[in-house]
Amino acid sequence: MKISQILISILFLVFFHGNDGIGQEVYFSFDYALFRDPGGESILEVYYSVPQKLLKYEKTSSGFEAAIKVDVKITSKLDGAEIASNVYRSPSIVRDTADKNSMQNLVGQVNYFLKPGTYSLTIKGSDFANEEKFDLFETDFIAAGNSGGLLEISDIELSSSITKSDNTTSTFYKNTLEVIPIPSGLFGKNMADMQFYLEFYELTAANVGDKYSIRYSVLNLNRDTLNSVVKNFTTKATSKADYGKFKVDTLPSGSFVLSAAVIGSDGAVKAEQEKKFYVFTKSSTAVEQNKSDGFLTSEYAAMPIEQVDDEFEKMEYVLSDKQSDYYEELKTPEDKRKFIYNFWKARDDKPGTPALESKIAYFKRVNEANQRFEESFKEGWKSDRGRIFVLYGKPDDIERYPFETSTKSYEIWKYDAVEGGGECDFVELQPMTGVYWLVNSTFRGELQNQNWREQLNPK
Numbered sequence: 001m002k003i004s005q006i007l008i009s010i011l012f013l014v015f016f017h018g019n020d021g022i023g024q025e026v027y028f029s030f031d032y033a034l035f036r037d038p039g040g041e042s043i044l045e046v047y048y049s050v051p052q053k054l055l056k057y058e059k060t061s062s063g064f065e066a067a068i069k070v071d072v073k074i075t076s077k078l079d080g081a082e083i084a085s086n087v088y089r090s091p092s093i094v095r096d097t098a099d100k101n102s103m104q105n106l107v108g109q110v111n112y113f114l115k116p117g118t119y120s121l122t123i124k125g126s127d128f129a130n131e132e133k134f135d136l137f138e139t140d141f142i143a144a145g146n147s148g149g150l151l152e153i154s155d156i157e158l159s160s161s162i163t164k165s166d167n168t169t170s171t172f173y174k175n176t177l178e179v180i181p182i183p184s185g186l187f188g189k190n191m192a193d194m195q196f197y198l199e200f201y202e203l204t205a206a207n208v209g210d211k212y213s214i215r216y217s218v219l220n221l222n223r224d225t226l227n228s229v230v231k232n233f234t235t236k237a238t239s240k241a242d243y244g245k246f247k248v249d250t251l252p253s254g255s256f257v258l259s260a261a262v263i264g265s266d267g268a269v270k271a272e273q274e275k276k277f278y279v280f281t282k283s284s285t286a287v288e289q290n291k292s293d294g295f296l297t298s299e300y301a302a303m304p305i306e307q308v309d310d311e312f313e314k315m316e317y318v319l320s321d322k323q324s325d326y327y328e329e330l331k332t333p334e335d336k337r338k339f340i341y342n343f344w345k346a347r348d349d350k351p352g353t354p355a356l357e358s359k360i361a362y363f364k365r366v367n368e369a370n371q372r373f374e375e376s377f378k379e380g381w382k383s384d385r386g387r388i389f390v391l392y393g394k395p396d397d398i399e400r401y402p403f404e405t406s407t408k409s410y411e412i413w414k415y416d417a418v419e420g421g422g423e424c425d426f427v428e429l430q431p432m433t434g435v436y437w438l439v440n441s442t443f444r445g446e447l448q449n450q451n452w453r454e455q456l457n458p459k
Contacts, residue, residue, distance in 0.1 A: 028125030209265025253299035
């Protein structure tokens with residue numbers, strides 16, 4: 001493993017108020033993408049961003065200065081070996097903290113070259129002036145390396161800006177382009193265009209024929225195609241870097257999917273890749289605005305009923321049986337929209353703002369659970385670890401114990417502030433499946449089993 005030395009601690013100011021109007025529940029945003037290195041290794045690109053306005057600034061002779069701290073750790077899933085452990089300090093210097101134009105998002109990127117294998121990635125971001133306030137991102141991923149001649153598509157990198165460039169020393173440079181990542185995946189408002197970058201490998205005649213097409217589509221959660229574009233190519237180079245954009249500021253607030261598909265000369269889809277992104281718009285032009293009615297000016301006023309039902313499904317951890325039954329009996333989409341809106345409005349942490357902060361925080365945890373705890377045929381939020389994460393938030397500490405001859409893999413999650421302190425214990429009951437079951441918790445209403453360690457015996 002080696003770190004690209006030119007990609008350390010370089011930040012970019014993005015002139016997009018990605019968190020304005022949504023509250024300050026979002027602190028750091030993290031994302032990553034995997035690309036192939038010509039030498040056979042995989043390139044892991046780690047992206048992070050934070051609003052400058054959330055940092056603690058101190059007066060200096062040249063203005064005001066703050067700094068962020070980003071810890072990146074990569075471990076092997078095979079044997080638990082530490083592949084990389086790095087701490088990056090990146091300063092933020094502004095002339096005046098009262099100047100909104102100088103308080104934009106800071107975006108950073110670091111790259112790692114990895115041999116083929118399965119890894120765990122942990123990213124922790126904090127303010128150097130207050131390291132107790134931090135955000136944590138954890139996920140597992142596979143670095144495939146060379147595919148052995150099979151057609152493959154890299155991960156999709158979402159971007160706020162893609163421009164032609166010859167600045168090869170830039171953090172964000174690749175393949176004659178400067179690609180500025182947007183780790184939050186959040187568009188709309190002042191970011192009308194959802195831009196993206198990706199790479200294609202093994203575009204051979206054997207894989208795609210003498211010509212091929214690449215189809216990009218924007219889908220809603222019901223898998224309906226909202227927009228699509230097709231590019232046609234003649235088979236020449238075996239690898240290709242491509243980029244594009246969709247205008248998304250006319251979409252309603254919600255979750256969407258960007259799909260990329262390679263279609264061979266025979267008309268068949270040969271490979272596909274997807275990336276979820278989010279749109280937040282302050283109001284909808286499809287509904288007459290009425291400032292005296294919070295519902296009419298909310299995202300729910302014109303939200304597709306499929307998205308409303310999807311939100312309802314993901315709210316099962318916070319809905320009572322009576323509330324769920326009531327929702328199921330509602331006859332019209334309008335009534336369902338109002339029910340979900342009123343549920344979150346009643347739990348709004350900041351009733352003086354138009355945003356529903358509690359709702360935003362809840363679904364942020366749902367989305368993060370999907371990224372971190374996806375299991376075979378099961379979305380991350382539906383897994384045991386995902387449910388605990390959604391209900392109680394990020395644990396203050398996680399003790400991980402990989403599989404050994406004497407014990408199964410297990411994790412101990414510790415919380416300092418929930419019910420005065422407690423823990424949740426998860427065990428991979430069937431080794432090598434990656435499925436962890438909650439076997440014990442000290443929290444009220446959760447499974448309790450003081451003898452849970454008896455289940456660690458692999459025999």
